[in-house]
Amino acid sequence: RRTRSLPSPVVSWIEAIVLGIVQGLTEFLPISSTGHLRIVPALFGWEDPGAFFTATVQLGTMVAVVIYFWRDLLRIVRAWLSSLRRPAERGSLDARMGWYILVATIPIGIFGLAFKDQIETGARNLYLIGTVLIVLGLILLLAEAVGRRVRDLSEVRMSDAVWVGLAQALALVPGTSRSGATITASLFLGMKRDVAARFSFLLSVPAIVLSGLYGLGQILTEDGGASLGALAVATLFAFIFGYASIAFLLRYLATHSTLVFVVYRVALGAIVLGLTATGAIS
DSSP states (O other), X not given: OOOOOOOOOOOOHHHHHHHHHHHHHHHTTXXXXXXXXXXXXXXXXXXXXXXXXXXXHHHHHHHHHHHHTHHHHHHHHHHHHHHHHOGGGGGSHHHHHHHHHHHHHHHHHHHHHHTHHHHHTGGGOHHHHHHHHHHHHHHHHHHHHHOOOOBOGGGOOHHHHHHHHHHHHGGGSTTSOHHHHHHHHHHHTTBOHHHHHHHHHHHHHHHHHHHHHHHHHHHHHSTTOXXXXXXXXXXXXXXXXXXXXHHHHHXXXXXXXXXXXXXXXXXXXXXXXXXXXXXXXX
């Protein structure tokens, strides 16, 4: 039986640098990295780098979030492993956070496998991306309006992890934004803005790792796939700018609302829909 051959993206060095910067800047801001990695090539007339290239470059931002939160992650892993042997320790915040991260990763794993063909092809439609940018932007605006923003990380419960995990699964649709969906859900659940961002970043680690490793495996097994050198450059730039965007967003949300991201999402979505409808991009 013949195996299905995946499209082989051809990515130049310039494209790799630009796409790496775009990935790093947009992965943790609530504006959709996958959507931007589809929109930017369309604006420049470049070939769509593909879902697998997009997923693999996320490894750069994964390294960024791991390095930024390495103390938190190490503490969580230790506490979680210790709680498996000592039931009395299962009530600690770090042990609970370990379970929250695991539970929140299940929905995106299930839906990612169930709809992988649609994600690789049809879900990268520019009309869909533009529409989702606008709709999720307005939902984020609603979360800002109704969210109480009083809860700290110590008050997070398993039910919160389930709801935020379900929201994270929406990020499989380009234009949604993993951080945008999880921050929005966290705001609806009453978390403070910076707490919502921190919770979102911690929950993102397994999903980004699994997505990146899957995409890398697909590219490595393609015939004539994307240049590994270009892929490495894109991943490096994604790491550098991803680390900077994490630091920026945590500081920004401590004293500001997400309104600027709502305006950006709606404006970009409208521009994408307009340019696609007129045939200016495709």
